[in-house]
Amino acid sequence: MHSSPLTPSPLSPYLRLENITKRFGNFTANDGINLEIQTGGIHALLGENGAGKTTLMNILSGLYRPDAGQIYLSGQPVSITSPTVAIQQGIGMIHQHFMLVPQLSVAENIILGTGTALRLNLRQKAQTIAAMAEAYGLAIDPFAKVSDLPVGAQQRVEILKALYRQAKLLILDEPTAVLTPPEIKTFFTVLRQLSAKGHTIIFISHKLEEVLSLCDAVTVLRRGQVIATTTTDGATRQDLARLMMGREVLLQVDRTAGTVQSTADDRPMLEIQNLHVSDDRALAALKGVSLQLRAGEILGVAGVDGNGQRELADAIAGLRSATQGSITLNGVDITHWTAPQRVKQLKLGYIPEDRQQMGLVMRFSIARNLILKAFQRLPFCRHWLLQRATIDTHANTAIQAFDIRATSGNLRVNQLSGGNQQKVVLARELADQPALIIAMQPTRGLDVGATEYVQKALLAECDRGAAILYISTELEEVMAMSDRIAVLYEGQFLAILDARTTTIAQLGLLMAGDRSPVQTASLADRFEF
Numbered sequence: 001m002h003s004s005p006l007t008p009s010p011l012s013p014y015l016r017l018e019n020i021t022k023r024f025g026n027f028t029a030n031d032g033i034n035l036e037i038q039t040g041g042i043h044a045l046l047g048e049n050g051a052g053k054t055t056l057m058n059i060l061s062g063l064y065r066p067d068a069g070q071i072y073l074s075g076q077p078v079s080i081t082s083p084t085v086a087i088q089q090g091i092g093m094i095h096q097h098f099m100l101v102p103q104l105s106v107a108e109n110i111i112l113g114t115g116t117a118l119r120l121n122l123r124q125k126a127q128t129i130a131a132m133a134e135a136y137g138l139a140i141d142p143f144a145k146v147s148d149l150p151v152g153a154q155q156r157v158e159i160l161k162a163l164y165r166q167a168k169l170l171i172l173d174e175p176t177a178v179l180t181p182p183e184i185k186t187f188f189t190v191l192r193q194l195s196a197k198g199h200t201i202i203f204i205s206h207k208l209e210e211v212l213s214l215c216d217a218v219t220v221l222r223r224g225q226v227i228a229t230t231t232t233d234g235a236t237r238q239d240l241a242r243l244m245m246g247r248e249v250l251l252q253v254d255r256t257a258g259t260v261q262s263t264a265d266d267r268p269m270l271e272i273q274n275l276h277v278s279d280d281r282a283l284a285a286l287k288g289v290s291l292q293l294r295a296g297e298i299l300g301v302a303g304v305d306g307n308g309q310r311e312l313a314d315a316i317a318g319l320r321s322a323t324q325g326s327i328t329l330n331g332v333d334i335t336h337w338t339a340p341q342r343v344k345q346l347k348l349g350y351i352p353e354d355r356q357q358m359g360l361v362m363r364f365s366i367a368r369n370l371i372l373k374a375f376q377r378l379p380f381c382r383h384w385l386l387q388r389a390t391i392d393t394h395a396n397t398a399i400q401a402f403d404i405r406a407t408s409g410n411l412r413v414n415q416l417s418g419g420n421q422q423k424v425v426l427a428r429e430l431a432d433q434p435a436l437i438i439a440m441q442p443t444r445g446l447d448v449g450a451t452e453y454v455q456k457a458l459l460a461e462c463d464r465g466a467a468i469l470y471i472s473t474e475l476e477e478v479m480a481m482s483d484r485i486a487v488l489y490e491g492q493f494l495a496i497l498d499a500r501t502t503t504i505a506q507l508g509l510l511m512a513g514d515r516s517p518v519q520t521a522s523l524a525d526r527f528e529f
Helices: 053-060 083-088 106-111 122-135 151-164 181-196 208-214 237-245 309-317 339-345 355-359 366-370 388-401 418-429 448-464 475-481 504-511
Strands: 015-024 027-037 042-046 068-073 076-078 091-094 169-173 200-204 217-222 225-231 270-278 284-293 298-302 322-329 348-351 436-440 467-471 484-489 492-498
Touching: 015 053, 027 053, 027 068, 027 217, 027 225, 042 053, 042 181, 042 208, 042 237, 053 091, 053 169, 053 200, 083 091, 091 151, 106 122, 106 151, 122 151, 151 169, 181 200, 181 208, 208 237, 217 237, 237 448, 270 309, 284 309, 284 322, 284 467, 284 492, 298 475, 298 504, 309 322, 309 348, 309 436, 309 467, 348 418, 355 418, 366 388, 366 418, 388 418, 418 448, 436 448, 448 467, 448 475, 475 504, 484 504, 492 504
Parallel strands: 042 200, 042 217, 091 169, 169 200, 298 467, 298 484, 348 436, 436 467
Antiparallel strands: 015 027, 015 068, 068 076, 217 225, 270 284, 270 322, 484 492
């Protein structure tokens, strides 16, 4: 694998970027980017968090305007001055963080801003959308309210929104982050069909195996510059990771299972019995879930997004009430404790699935985000006054300890890359050496370097004696990190399995509701702790 100049094609490229440069103050996000993508090609764009990928795609989609350089479509220079112009040029972008109106239906979100007719025949448009969704293998209820949909279904709405606008150039930012292996396989079939019909696709992903499987070519960015452009033939994940990070990267964590620490009376750190929890629509999300988790153990929770994972995590953290059952932490029944009570009296760390919506106050500084759970207590508050010097010192210490790429704690977190935002969440949640850590999709949207960092940090906490509930839709990640794996389907655990003897095929079947991988075991065997 090596960096090589672009090989001229007998066909002119559909997209050509020439010396694209974008600066934010003294920071250069894109530095003289040159890129060509052939018509009908599926072209991967790789780079660590903050390498300039999203900025470059925001330029293409009209959210930013370049400070220098030229964009060409089908050999013709174009000026993309707004998202509307980008859509008119046939460019559609599906963002990693969805741009949907939660209060509107699927159909309303898809057609929003596309028509000028005085009368809106929503039912007819919904039928058109349903037919289109079925044709692309992205079936969804067009009348469903977006806020009621799980993350995976919202991702499908974003994709359909671009296709409805007849996008010829489709930009996909981490499109498989919330899909299961069977869904990813189907989705890739859809992308190949689009490619065969002449659609040009830019595929942004941190999942290197998907890049190698799907894409024809790959361009790697590092610190705003093109490091290499090459075909995927003969390339390996390690090759791509090395180009992205500029160093060797550990792609697979080395989890030494079986180091569970026992207390004097051998009680579990966390015990959940017959837990029932409702979702935001007052529908049953968890239906009698039971588990035990001991100190020094990692229990992975696998499942298709939207099967009760969020409700399970929220119920343990106190953000959602249980309608039935009990939650015991270190021998104390906390079922009816409020979230503030759990934060104040228990050593509990919660890494939520969406760092921007739930984990951080985006307009606050790094320093203030780091004390969100402790700002009313010493040493950060004295006589009801925030101690700024102490807060700043605490932030600087965390920045160093967690390798947060920031010049100071006064920088707002919305100016950080996704990986560095996640490190801020980690720094806050691990600050008090929690006895229990709930890690919900802790590496979602992170590059290989940031993923390596997060996983090592959690393994270190486990070695210290923390009990960790590791919830993820990434099967390989769950298998690598866990001692045991619980498969959650429609609000129930179908099985709790030994991670060392379980296969991805078995987990995939269970995630789809197929009990055959565990039918030979008795119910007691499947739930033996």
